[in-house]
Amino acid sequence: MWYRRNPFADLDDTPDDPRLGKKLILSAVGLAVVRWSWSHFARQSFDRVSLAYVRYEPYFHRGTHFTASDFAFDTWFVVFMLGFIGTFIFFRRGVWWWQDREDEKSITRLNLK
Numbered sequence: 001m002w003y004r005r006n007p008f009a010d011l012d013d014t015p016d017d018p019r020l021g022k023k024l025i026l027s028a029v030g031l032a033v034v035r036w037s038w039s040h041f042a043r044q045s046f047d048r049v050s051l052a053y054v055r056y057e058p059y060f061h062r063g064t065h066f067t068a069s070d071f072a073f074d075t076w077f078v079v080f081m082l083g084f085i086g087t088f089i090f091f092r093r094g095v096w097w098w099q100d101r102e103d104e105k106s107i108t109r110l111n112l113k
Contacts, residue, residue: 021090028082035075 039046050071 015089016093016096018090018093021086021088021093024082024086025090026086028079028086031075031082032079035072035079039072 050069053071053074
């Protein structure tokens with residue numbers, strides 16, 4: 001069953017290309033800028049799109065009361081997820097790089113005197 005799987009078991013199969021991480025982080029920043037500026041400088045347009053989104057997206061929010069702020073929340077959620085995943089992918093390779101270049105400290109090299 002899918003719910004019996006360990007959610008962390010497949011983390012080794014995620015991509016670790018730093019360029020992909022940078023692209024995801026930049027996409028998150030770009031979407032955040034567009035989302036923030038759109039709602040502050042073109043409020044009527046943002047409200048119209050929000051209402052259209054609420055009308056066509058009930059599949060994602062079953063059983064809840066729909067409001068015009070669902071579009072705003074969902075765009076911030078996408079921004080957060082892009083940034084989180086991009087940061088994870090970007091720093092994953094960096095952690096490996098750091099560990100490979102760091103001197104190994106073994107028990108035989110410790111100065112205990």
